[in-house]
Amino acid sequence: MAGLRDVPAASPERRLRKGSAAAGAEMDSETLKKYSALHPKPPGLTLQYGTAGFRTKAEQLDHVMFRMGLLAILRSKAVASTIGIMVTASHNPEEDNGVKLVDPLGEMLHPSWEEYATQLANAEEQELQETVTDICEKAAVNQHKDASVFIGRDTRPSSEKLSRSVIDGISVLGGQYHDYGLVTTPQLHYMVCCQNTQGQYGKATLEGYYEKLSKAFMELIKKSPGSGESQRHLKIDCANGIGALKLSEMQPYLPQELLIHLYNDGTKEKLNYLCGADFVKVHQKPPRGLDMKPNERCCSFDGDADRIVYYYKDETGHFHLIDGDKIATLISIFLKELLAKVGQTIKMAVVQTAYANGSSTRYLEETLKVPVHCVKTGVKHLHHKAQEFDVGVYFEANGHGTVLFSKAAETKIRQLAKEEKDDEKREAAKVLENMINLINQTVGDAISDMLVIEAILALKGLSVQQWDAIYTDLPNRLLKVQVTDRQVIDTTDAERRAVTPPGLQEKIDALVKKYKLSRAFVRPSGTEDVVRIYAEADTQENTDALAHEVSLAVYHLAGGRGEPPQPI
Ligand code: G16
Numbered sequence: 001m002a003g004l005r006d007v008p009a010a011s012p013e014r015r016l017r018k019g020s021a022a023a024g025a026e027m028d029s030e031t032l033k034k035y036s037a038l039h040p041k042p043p044g045l046t047l048q049y050g051t052a053g054f055r056t057k058a059e060q061l062d063h064v065m066f067r068m069g070l071l072a073i074l075r076s077k078a079v080a081s082t083i084g085i086m087v088t089a090s091h092n093p094e095e096d097n098g099v100k101l102v103d104p105l106g107e108m109l110h111p112s113w114e115e116y117a118t119q120l121a122n123a124e125e126q127e128l129q130e131t132v133t134d135i136c137e138k139a140a141v142n143q144h145k146d147a148s149v150f151i152g153r154d155t156r157p158s159s160e161k162l163s164r165s166v167i168d169g170i171s172v173l174g175g176q177y178h179d180y181g182l183v184t185t186p187q188l189h190y191m192v193c194c195q196n197t198q199g200q201y202g203k204a205t206l207e208g209y210y211e212k213l214s215k216a217f218m219e220l221i222k223k224s225p226g227s228g229e230s231q232r233h234l235k236i237d238c239a240n241g242i243g244a245l246k247l248s249e250m251q252p253y254l255p256q257e258l259l260i261h262l263y264n265d266g267t268k269e270k271l272n273y274l275c276g277a278d279f280v281k282v283h284q285k286p287p288r289g290l291d292m293k294p295n296e297r298c299c300s301f302d303g304d305a306d307r308i309v310y311y312y313k314d315e316t317g318h319f320h321l322i323d324g325d326k327i328a329t330l331i332s333i334f335l336k337e338l339l340a341k342v343g344q345t346i347k348m349a350v351v352q353t354a355y356a357n358g359s360s361t362r363y364l365e366e367t368l369k370v371p372v373h374c375v376k377t378g379v380k381h382l383h384h385k386a387q388e389f390d391v392g393v394y395f396e397a398n399g400h401g402t403v404l405f406s407k408a409a410e411t412k413i414r415q416l417a418k419e420e421k422d423d424e425k426r427e428a429a430k431v432l433e434n435m436i437n438l439i440n441q442t443v444g445d446a447i448s449d450m451l452v453i454e455a456i457l458a459l460k461g462l463s464v465q466q467w468d469a470i471y472t473d474l475p476n477r478l479l480k481v482q483v484t485d486r487q488v489i490d491t492t493d494a495e496r497r498a499v500t501p502p503g504l505q506e507k508i509d510a511l512v513k514k515y516k517l518s519r520a521f522v523r524p525s526g527t528e529d530v531v532r533i534y535a536e537a538d539t540q541e542n543t544d545a546l547a548h549e550v551s552l553a554v555y556h557l558a559g560g561r562g563e564p565p566q567p568i
Contacts, residue, residue, distance in 0.1 A: 051526025069169020106193035106442025147175030186445030239276025
């Protein structure tokens with residue numbers, strides 16, 4: 001496989017591969033034992049494959065990384081494709097780390113394998129061999145297949161060492177790997193997809209990624225009013241993370257029409273500290289370290305550059321957040337107009353989560369007349385749902401999302417862009433074709449989303465204020481509460497209702513009734529040791545009161561830890 005590096009001949013994996021089975025019952029258990037002992041599991045520690053893989057304090061993750069190296073090889077053999085492993089804890093504090101596994105077409109790991117990942121991560125040392133064998137049997141792993149893994153990591157101080165533990169795991173079970181080193185999470189997803197589609201999706205290199213996106217972006221903005229004459233400025237808060245590094249690399253590929261200014265590039269401050277997309281969304285205020293003048297368009301990436309939110313400050317100094325819901329709305333308006341112009345029966349739908357602002361759902365359904373679907377938090381759920389449509393726009397309110405085009409829709413659009421006789425239809429199809437090339441369809445990608453948004457704003461001649469004015473968000477508030485065991489909260493109806501602990505949902509229902517246009521729900525986070533609380537109501541004051549009351553209900557009924565939540 002081009003670009004892949006064989007593990008060194010002297011590595012344990014070589015010896016294993018010479019045997020009839022690289023993994024499973026006949027595996028060289030002594031070698032596994034020996035290498036696993038270098039990455040010992042703290043006895044009794046159990047971790048769960050959460051919303052986006054494993055996440056916890058970096059010092060607890062060495063064994064998990066080694067074992068995810070093992071798992072990636074098993075998965076690669078099972079599906080006869082390259083698998084990706086990204087070492088990152090994304091929006092979490094710098095001291096945390098984590099791992100996200102990437103499936104062949106760049107999607108998140110298939111849910112059926114999440115359970116195997118959890119089993120493997122939690123097996124005690126003496127059970128490890130048996131667990132590997134068990135997974136091989138259950139998942140019908142063809143031990144004779146070749147295996148290959150792509151590895152990437154974020155800029156956390158702990159990431160390099162942890163990615164070496166991944167490589168140790170890979171080496172024990174055999175196969176090839178390519179270590180891309182520092183990349184954004186979506187870049188790794190892109191590489192995996194390129195590799196498994198034999199280059200159809202693009203070249204599996206960073207250069208290939210930059211060239212593909214910048215070419216599509218340039219094609220798009222060529223058609224914008226005033227193109228070539230005016231420059232667009234965009235200030236980007238990079239969360240002190242990988243986004244800064246990769247945007248700097250990409251800058252020479254970008255046309256002069258787009259001038260990006262990078263802030264929080266990681267040279268001075270800590271990753272995600274008082275900055276980044278999660279901070280801006282949760283606190284609804286600008287990040288530290290970005291000087292914002294009135295009406296300037298600004299955006300924030302998160303720690304591994306798979307989320308983006310926009311914002312600006314008006315003349316009165318008032319801060320306006322443009323979150324994932326408004327990004328989805330802008331993209332949907334734009335695509336819907338183009339689809340109408342090409343005159344085909346290509347159906348579009350939007351996928352959201354319970355966190356979507358009520359105003360966005362109403363606007364999409366009632367004004368834009370686009371079907372909206374609500375699924376559980378986690379891009380894996382949104383991605384899966386979006387695959388059901390010709391064009392599936394999915395975004396979480398936190399700014400994590402993308403657009404998926406079905407194979408049939410993509411083929412039709414490319415054909416129209418080439419052969420359609422009607423000029424207007426052909427031009428619309430060409431714009432759609434370039435959007436397909438610009439959007440990273442494997443996963444939410446802050447760089448790609450940023451270019452998509454900048455292209456749409458330029459083509460439609462929209463200012464950030466005009467975009468913001470499409471609809472008015474209902475006041476909303478996100479809070480966190482610490483409890484002894486967050487799994488005591490179980491939810492249903494796409495996480496909009498709590499099933500346990502007893503009495504909690506009844507209490508939330510009663511609290512919600514006190515306010516107008518109100519809504520609230522609670523759910524255990526899959527990336528942090530907290531319960532998340534979301535509330536919406538007619539005014540910010542009422543929203544904050546509702547959010548606080550619900551957080552107290554969680555604290556009292558779900559075993560709160562530490563001090564009770566304070567009013568906002
Ligand atoms: C991850 C997931 C997102 C999810 C977020 C928060 O984001 O990829 O889909 O919305 O965690 O999840 P939770 O509320 O369960 O903690 P990231 O950017 O941190 O990888």
